[in-house]
Amino acid sequence: MKKTVLTVIGVICAAIVFANGGQYEKAMAKNIPAMFQAGDAESLLGAINQLNRVGDAEADKWEPYYYAAFGYIRMIAMTESAEEKDKYLDQALEIIKKGETIKPADSELESLRGYVHMMRVTIDPATRGMQYSGLAFNSFNKAIALDANNARAHYLLGRMQFGTAQFMGNGDGGACESFAKAKSLFESGSNTENQFAPSWGLDSTKEAMQQMCEG
């Protein structure tokens, strides 16, 4: 009997811990992969919405906003309409700004801003090249200035460099150098203090190197 009582108490205690202390970790652990893996608008919006709720409920966490914004960038692949794509990118920028009120001048958030600009170019390269490619480069360079060891900033810069060089029809524009730098940073170590700090990018970098720099 006593055992049963103890078990019940144990379960309740676990539930309480769950409800308070572990809630953030659990929500992040579930929704970050959900955001990256979502294959349709419904499940992606579901993950984004949950990340936004976590961000709104936690006053001092910028990470939920980082992934929510990333989710909105992913949303542009779910629609054909340029107007809709812009709407999602506008929203991504809004969320990045929310993150920056918690952590100003952050290299990861700045890289993500550059990512948004880069995606704007892809919607209408002919008329947007000027404005947004410059802005994207600016953001990636700024992100690297804020943290030279941010592998994602180097990877994204490489993609922008390659795209521009391809358009001009000459070389890689320094992209392979950026990718190599990103790869070595990815491999040399990861952030251990913060389990939810952005860590994506190694596979994409390898893939980019394979496609753009080898062969």
Next chain:
Amino acid sequence: MKVFALFLLLISGMYAFAQTSISGRITEKSGDPLLGVNVFIEGTYDGATTNMEGNFRIPIEGSDSITLVATFIGFHDYKIRLKPDINHELTIILKEKISKLNAVVITAGSFDASDESKRVVLKSLDIVTTAGATADIPGALNTLPGTQTVGETGRLFVRGGEGRETKTFIDGMIVHNEYSPSAPNTPGRSRFSPFMFKGMSFSTGGYSAEYGQALSSALILQSKDIAELSRTDLSFMSVGVDAAHTQSWENSSFSGKIQYTNLTPYFKLAKQNIPWDKAPEEYNGNFAYRLKTSKTGLLKFYTNVSSSRMDLFEEEIGNPDVIHPIGVANDYFYFNVSYRELVSEKWGVKTGFSFTESRDMLSRGAESIDDEISGRHGKLVLDYTHSDRINLKFGGELLVRKGDEVLTNTAGSLTNDFDEYISSGFVEAETFASSALAFKTGMRVEHNSLTGDSFLSPRVSSAYKTGEKSQVSVAWGIFSQTPSTRITYFVNDADPEISEHYIANYQWQGEGRSFRAEIYHKDYSQLTRYQDEFAPSGYRFDGEGFAQGLDLFWRDTKTLNNTDYWVSYSYLNTERNYRNYPGAFTPSFVSAHNFSLVGKRFIESIRSQVGLTYSYASHRRYNDRNSDKFLSGRTPDYHDLSFNISYLYSNQIIVHAMVNNVLGINNIYGYEYASEPDLNGYYAGKPITPPARRFVFVGVFITLAKNKSISQLPNL
């Protein structure tokens, strides 16, 4: 045992709490479900996302009353207080935010070009890439419907209005003498580079009550905000050189551009019809400074300084042995400061001041005109946003214009001047009945110190979305403008010219394609009439006229791969009884049919953007002095085919070339006649033609930037 029972009770109690839930369905006003709405309990992680049917379900715990929030991009947030201890079944209708993205836009009369708004028919870049436009704003706008090809001026003649009836505004402030000077019967260019602007609205009628002193058309230009990138640009062109630098700081930026233009080398290579003594030469400086004064405040300064000069010879018509030296010189200074700030969430303020000083010196033999116009414009506009459905704008402005001219001939000289103060106030309300139906109602009152009269200009417009891609729009308004400076010099209190516009427009915009059709009718009154322009005692201010027509526009960036084209057609039927007309006649600057086909294509294999523009205008009238009938002469139809190419040599270097009138068609704009008949009573005539059949331009544009990836590419 008792303790255990208590626990069981407690747990089952918790279980019971967990059983309650909020479920429901979220839709738009139309009843269509919304997918992806974030529905949650405020301050918690608890929530759900609506599915395809708009349904959601949130289990709830706890007993304190809670706030349920529903948020979705493009819609107003929805909040409701709920008791948690019972199940809720809700039907929530989210109210659409009326934003730039979804709201119907009143398009009657106006063509908007912008980099920001996605729903415009044109982009700012189009100005630069249009063949035949020579990177001149009016040049590119002349390929749009509603405009008339008047090749000998290069100005915007809109819907039966003269060139002076189109007024230019930069950041809301008026610009006087916006065209660079040119030799008689040769086209002038706008003084303002298209690169300066992030957006423009070219209104061919029915524009906002904020703008006055424009009888037919308003060209409203918005200058760029703070530059985000530093760069240096150098250009070497067949007509001159320029150097520009932009420096960007955290909260401010400075841009400067210095240009030197000299057509002497070009005229040596390409034969001109005009015997030049000194080909046009111009020094031009543009400087802009922008300062972010707060999160929402922006202060802008802009100034343009230029000086130009040209001399040529003119053979007397019918008597080519007599040659008159002609001199054209101009000194120009324009300064504009504007400031905008959001005072609170609902109140915005915009204010500005502009200053223009322009001196034209024209001489023909012993005759000369020295004309100095100085303008000042101060303006304050308040903007009140009651909600996303009601917006109120009101303000006041003072337009001061002083003119001093000295007319000199062998008999002596004559001095004229005027000093005009126009004070005005306006109010305009924009209301949205829904995102599909909008109204704009405005009133403008102007008081002119010279005439002592006040004038009321009511203006109304409305737009209704007839479908996802289509809309209809209508506009009506009354517009006024002081007569030309020539008339004002002679009769200071000349009555203002008045026009009344009626416009109906249909627009369809699909992905990459758009179509517009517009019909209009305009009535003119109080136009100045005279027997002799130089006999002001005979001036009468009772001239009348009308203009009506149809404008069509089709643009397609999608059907043909990498190719963008547009087609414009305008039909214009207009008559005026003004100036020295013996009755109502179609003026000589009018052609009934105008057509343009503009094509652009990026050819990847040669890394070049090429453009081709064909323009057609039906015949124009001219006054044949050898005929008894007034304006009985007819010019041949006008044709022009222009070509341009921009080659991206590298990230930093672009080579641009263009040829206007590739086919070398001999266009005739009209005829001029000798002032006296010859011995047989015949007036000798001379056609007015372009100074050369073709115009060829070649330039190399180099960009130096810290970041090597920025190029002028964009500038194409």
